Amino acid sequence: MSLVRAKKHLGQHFLTDKNIALKIVESLRPNEKYTQVLEVGPGMGILSDFLLQKTEYQTYLIDIDTESYEFLHKKYPQLQERLINADFLEMNFSSVFDKPFAIIGNFPYNISSQILFKVLDNRQQVVEVVGMFQKEVAERCNAKAGSKEYGILSVFLQAYYKVEYLFTVKAGVFNPPPKVLSAVIRLTRNTTKQLNCDEKLFWQVVKAGFNQRRKTLRNALSSLINKEAMAADTMLDLRAERLTVADFIELTNRITANR
Numbered sequence: 001m002s003l004v005r006a007k008k009h010l011g012q013h014f015l016t017d018k019n020i021a022l023k024i025v026e027s028l029r030p031n032e033k034y035t036q037v038l039e040v041g042p043g044m045g046i047l048s049d050f051l052l053q054k055t056e057y058q059t060y061l062i063d064i065d066t067e068s069y070e071f072l073h074k075k076y077p078q079l080q081e082r083l084i085n086a087d088f089l090e091m092n093f094s095s096v097f098d099k100p101f102a103i104i105g106n107f108p109y110n111i112s113s114q115i116l117f118k119v120l121d122n123r124q125q126v127v128e129v130v131g132m133f134q135k136e137v138a139e140r141c142n143a144k145a146g147s148k149e150y151g152i153l154s155v156f157l158q159a160y161y162k163v164e165y166l167f168t169v170k171a172g173v174f175n176p177p178p179k180v181l182s183a184v185i186r187l188t189r190n191t192t193k194q195l196n197c198d199e200k201l202f203w204q205v206v207k208a209g210f211n212q213r214r215k216t217l218r219n220a221l222s223s224l225i226n227k228e229a230m231a232a233d234t235m236l237d238l239r240a241e242r243l244t245v246a247d248f249i250e251l252t253n254r255i256t257a258n259r
């Protein structure tokens with residue numbers, strides 16, 4: 001079987017180290033939480049080889065690259081409709097999964113944020129994610145309030161998931177090697193799926209706060225708050241980067257109460 005040619009525009013850097021592949025697959029923790037796993041960007045199947053040996057869950061593969069798809073179709077003829085040739089970002093999860101499921105992948109780095117926002121949009125169904133990102137993105141997911149990496153993605157992910165930075169991966173274990181270090185993270189969805197506040201407003205507050213992160217929240221959120229009623233609220237004198245997830249929930253509730 002001839003190998004798949006690495007295409008830069010699809011973020012194709014193929015992992016060559018089977019021990020790391022196994023370590024990534026073993027980071028999934030199905031227990032009784034899910035019985036279906038979706039691998040994003042299987043490429044030539046270094047993770048899929050291990051995923052498909054598992055009996056605790058059924059594995060689905062989705063790759064946008066037709067050459068990868070044809071390669072995998074020959075390699076795993078038994079998969080049939082569980083091997084999908086399509087864009088993950090366009091995928092309608094409900095047409096394939098009717099129960100909570102997990103996502104795994106050595107993700108294409110050019111669409112990292114879009115993958116994570118798709119997970120967030122589908123948080124009712126996506127109960128766990130194990131994935132490789134460029135190290136900087138992995139650090140942003142896990143960043144704490146006050147650090148320079150802390151931003152919109154950190155707050156939203158940490159609001160709904162427990163985020164764990166599992167391990168760093170050197171560039172030399174990929175072919176071709178990327179220019180950056182990589183890291184594997186795990187997201188485990190919180191048992192309470194809803195936040196204790198008006199979630200639509202919470203999203204607006206976080207986005208508006210970080211979109212003008214140099215301003216105090218009083219200024220950055222001026223279109224969302226009742227300025228007079230909240231004149232004495234000292235949380236608004238801070239910048240978004242100082243607020244923990246719990247603070248953002250508290251602030252959202254104060255804005256609601258003062259409208």
Ligand SMILES: C[S@@+](CC[C@H](N)C(=O)[O-])C[C@H]1O[C@@H](n2cnc3c(N)ncnc32)[C@H](O)[C@@H]1O
Pocket residue numbers: 010011012013014015016040041042043044045046047062063064065068086087088089105106107108109111
């Ligand atoms: C970093 S490579 C990883 C390949 C393989 N899993 C490995 O570890 O060697 C990323 C993979 O994602 C695929 N990909 C890129 N964009 C995609 C998208 N929008 N939807 C699905 N797959 C995508 C690429 O074709 C490639 O196979």
